Amino acid sequence: MTEPLSKLKSFRQFAGKVGRLALPYFSSEEKWKARALLAAIVALNLAAVYMLVLLNEWNRGFYDALQNKDQPVFWRELGRFTYLAFAFIVIAVYRFYLTQLLQLRWRNWMTAHYLDRWLSNKAFYQLELARFSKQADAPPDNPDQRIAEDLNLFTGDTVGLTMGLMNAVVTLVSFVGILWGLSGSFTFDFNGGSYVIPGFMVWMAVAYALAGSLLTHYIGRPQIALNFRQQRYEADFRHHLIRVREYSESIALDRGEPVERTQLGGRFTTLLGNYLRLIKAQKRLIWFNTFYGQAAVVFPFIVAAPRFFSGAIQLGELMQISSAFGRVQDSLSWFVDNYSSLAAWRATTDRIISFEESFLALQQAELAHTQDATQSDHLRVDDLHIALPGQVALLSGSGLTLSAGDTLLVKGPSGSGKSTLFRALAGIWPWAKGRLHLPADFDARVMFLPQKPYFPNGALRTALAYPAAPERYSDTELQQALRDALLPRLADVLDTEDTWGQKLSGGEQQRLAIARALLKKPRWLFVDEGTSALDEAAEATLYQRLRALVAEQDGALISIAHSPAVGAFHAQQWTLEDSAGGESRFKLVAS
Ligand SMILES: Nc1ncnc2c1ncn2[C@@H]1O[C@H](COP(=O)(O)OP(=O)(O)OP(=O)(O)O)[C@@H](O)[C@H]1O
Numbered sequence: 001m002t003e004p005l006s007k008l009k010s011f012r013q014f015a016g017k018v019g020r021l022a023l024p025y026f027s028s029e030e031k032w033k034a035r036a037l038l039a040a041i042v043a044l045n046l047a048a049v050y051m052l053v054l055l056n057e058w059n060r061g062f063y064d065a066l067q068n069k070d071q072p073v074f075w076r077e078l079g080r081f082t083y084l085a086f087a088f089i090v091i092a093v094y095r096f097y098l099t100q101l102l103q104l105r106w107r108n109w110m111t112a113h114y115l116d117r118w119l120s121n122k123a124f125y126q127l128e129l130a131r132f133s134k135q136a137d138a139p140p141d142n143p144d145q146r147i148a149e150d151l152n153l154f155t156g157d158t159v160g161l162t163m164g165l166m167n168a169v170v171t172l173v174s175f176v177g178i179l180w181g182l183s184g185s186f187t188f189d190f191n192g193g194s195y196v197i198p199g200f201m202v203w204m205a206v207a208y209a210l211a212g213s214l215l216t217h218y219i220g221r222p223q224i225a226l227n228f229r230q231q232r233y234e235a236d237f238r239h240h241l242i243r244v245r246e247y248s249e250s251i252a253l254d255r256g257e258p259v260e261r262t263q264l265g266g267r268f269t270t271l272l273g274n275y276l277r278l279i280k281a282q283k284r285l286i287w288f289n290t291f292y293g294q295a296a297v298v299f300p301f302i303v304a305a306p307r308f309f310s311g312a313i314q315l316g317e318l319m320q321i322s323s324a325f326g327r328v329q330d331s332l333s334w335f336v337d338n339y340s341s342l343a344a345w346r347a348t349t350d351r352i353i354s355f356e357e358s359f360l361a362l363q364q365a366e367l368a369h370t371q372d373a374t375q376s377d378h379l380r381v382d383d384l385h386i387a388l389p390g391q392v393a394l395l396s397g398s399g400l401t402l403s404a405g406d407t408l409l410v411k412g413p414s415g416s417g418k419s420t421l422f423r424a425l426a427g428i429w430p431w432a433k434g435r436l437h438l439p440a441d442f443d444a445r446v447m448f449l450p451q452k453p454y455f456p457n458g459a460l461r462t463a464l465a466y467p468a469a470p471e472r473y474s475d476t477e478l479q480q481a482l483r484d485a486l487l488p489r490l491a492d493v494l495d496t497e498d499t500w501g502q503k504l505s506g507g508e509q510q511r512l513a514i515a516r517a518l519l520k521k522p523r524w525l526f527v528d529e530g531t532s533a534l535d536e537a538a539e540a541t542l543y544q545r546l547r548a549l550v551a552e553q554d555g556a557l558i559s560i561a562h563s564p565a566v567g568a569f570h571a572q573q574w575t576l577e578d579s580a581g582g583e584s585r586f587k588l589v590a591s
Helices: 003-026 031-067 071-118 123-132 143-183 200-220 222-246 248-253 257-309 315-332 339-360 418-426 460-465 475-484 488-492 506-520 536-552
Strands: 186-190 193-197 366-370 378-388 392-397 400-403 407-411 432-437 446-449 524-528 556-560 572-578 586-590
Touching: 003 031, 003 071, 003 143, 003 339, 031 071, 031 143, 031 315, 071 123, 071 143, 071 339, 143 200, 143 222, 143 315, 143 339, 200 257, 200 315, 200 339, 222 248, 222 257, 222 339, 248 257, 257 315, 257 339, 378 418, 392 418, 400 556, 407 418, 418 446, 418 524, 418 556, 446 506, 460 475, 460 506, 475 488, 475 506, 506 536, 524 536, 536 556
Parallel strands: 366 432, 392 586, 407 556, 407 572, 446 524, 524 556
Antiparallel strands: 186 193, 378 392, 378 400, 378 432, 572 586
16 A cells, blocks of 8 residues: 555544544433533634634724824724623633533543443453563553543543634634735736736745644654653653552562662653653754744735735735734644644543553453353363463363362462462453353352452451441441451451551451451352461461351352361362373362
């Protein structure tokens, strides 16, 4: 394909994607409010242009009055200016206000939409998994930045730029006629013939703006890529700072400050280096833009001067020509004036598009999933194949069954995929194939206790009840669960707000997670080294309680643990063994 054609095609593809990003809001459940606001903004923008036309006409009367030293007309025109200016001010204020209101509502809608998508179907988790896999089609970095910053920029800039473009077009249409009428024609002799160019000033404005736009694009093009990278470097730097905060204790214990300092310094230097390149690119464009803007002030006078000095036009008309020329040239130069904003908008839009596409590319596990109440009440997995991102076969197995009353231990060397097996059974691991039968009440009555549980910041009762609302449980229930999990001290501080995930010790956090299980009474309980930070006595007491809990609920317990003490609480055992050159690294066998 020839270059212009392929450029046109990629432009059309990009425009199609922008449409798919921008249009849904205007056909959403909020569409009437959105369209009404948009219509009001369009009307105000048109009114603003109309005011400019009136002001342009005013120029003529006013300057002619000055030239003719006609005082009554001078004062009358000043009076007219007052009400024109007042109307202009009212329009400007409401145009600003309603535009902001539309941006705010649009951002609100888009943020809600993206939060829904990010937090559904485990997308937020899978995007991270695949990103760390460093595959070529890895999802975009920093989803937090996409949602918090890019959506704000996209909605703001799309409204701003679209209205700017519309204004430019309407101004152009309004003033081109005026300028055409005022410009007279230009006659010149060439090759023995005499030629006349009608609407000469209009053509001059077109030529001036066209030359400006081409040069701007040529000078400003590097800004698109630089803007894109700048946003990424900023987000990476911020993300690293947050990680230092999150892991402050481990870093302090490792005496890792110098490394962190060097890494942060390195990231910031990269960020600054790119920023400097961006500033230099902008500087080059500003050189040109400022020159272009200044030249535009005198350009119409130079072109119209011969007619003024020959007496063909008066000062009023000259001023009107210059003002109309300014408007036409201004609107034709919309591209020149907005190049940097367009470059930033393009970078933002590309990032949101790649974020959007990453949702579509998310893989669903091919773990054929049956859940039928009429079938017997057990979990069973057959022909299971679990891979790592990048399609490395990790483990395979068949026949793992968990029925009511079972207590099953999964053992195996570190890295053999025990946690990944739990992830696959939980339905969050995308690279799993096979047949999985689940009990009918699995989703409602399952609970996973990880080695490092998550607790939201805030009141202890919220952290304990998570993800359920704390109001669901009485104080007595909450306190009993804490005491049963060997955390009697915390039973008195249910309303204390804190960062529990950081403040509590590793063992206390595991006990708090066990308290959560005792509170919620799951039937199917998965424990992934959930007592690894506890002393033997506490581990034994709590395992007894967990076993009693699932027995009471007529359920089953399945654990991953390295310690033989924990093994004693389980009747069955499956092991992940090295498959010694089989198609996957490990195989799951009953032992
Ligand atoms: N997101 C990921 N991308 C690539 N590899 C991964 C990812 N998550 C886990 N792995 C790899 O999968 C393998 C199995 O990990 P898993 O956590 O399941 O092991 P495990 O048997 O539970 O180990 P341990 O006993 O040490 O907790 C490891 O080699 C790990 O590096």
